[in-house]
Amino acid sequence: MDIEIRMKDNSTITDEELKDIEQLFNNEYTDEDDVWEKNAPYGFSPSDIRAMAYMNGKLIGHIGADKRWIAVGKSKVKVAGIGGVLVERDYRGFGIAKMLMHQLINNLQQKEYAHFGYLGCREEVVSFYNSCGFERIDRTETVKKNYSNEYMTRTGFPILICSITKDVSTFPTGNIYLHGTAW
Template sequence: MIKTVLDNECSDKVIKQIEMLFNQEYTDAQWTRNDPYGYSPASVRTLAFDNENNLVGHIGAEQRMISVGGTEVSAAGIGGVLVAPGFRNQKLAQNMMRELKSYLKYNQTADFAYLGCREEVVRFYESCGFTRIYRTEIFLENFSHKKIVRTGDPILVSAINNGIADFPKGDIDIRGTAW
């Protein structure tokens, strides 16, 4: 079962399962709800459960206004895309992403989905309807909150309530920590 919920609707049990899923994947730190490894916390979560109601997949999103070439853009930053090892390679993450984007469109929370990622997962996000763009990105570093200006790392955008051609040109200031 896949469902999208607001973070504040998640039970303590679900939050504990999210923490366990993250800590299985990232063993060098402990995940916390409000400061997940220093990244921005999620306000919306798409969750996948197995037949015994155990969490096996997670995607987080947070809506904010970002600046793109001086234009205000409503974006849902995507992060925390995880699938438990026994459930990978079954298109679960693609189905979860489709559900999340549908939720964002239906609830009109953002015009675009936005994410930064490692080079080795670009093809996965492209298979989910994201388009790679080449821009300079400005954000705050995870823990120090030092302003970082970076060019060259993968940035991907997906249209939610607009067409991808409507995403403005220019440098991107995500006005906070990355997702």
């Protein structure tokens, strides 16, 4: 399988790449009320950096990261919020998402982009993220609700972190306040 990985800053995404990303997401998420947008994908946070997998000129996978300072207990922590993890159905099971994740994390480390990678996910995909170097933490998280200015607090939702410039063992204790929407 000959796959081309493109690392792109959001500011350098071409119109053609935007159309590819929109099509990939809209093929997966078919809710007529939700249409993918560059700066508000499904109401979640946008991506500053994107890892994209192409095969024969077709976008088949995507992962985004967004840099943000969050509050953890009494500490401020710079995270790369990971989101938009998606591989087209016909290409799943070939390690493409793992390849993209490793490329993204390496890029973030080289740029000293953030202290930690950070994501929330569904329970059924925790093992995938563990295999990519993420560790689960048990915390209460406060996050801005999508499409509103209201915040909600949630507990028990899978939250995972990985090392970028600091070891995960140094992640502060305490409740997490994302200062925005989830990724």
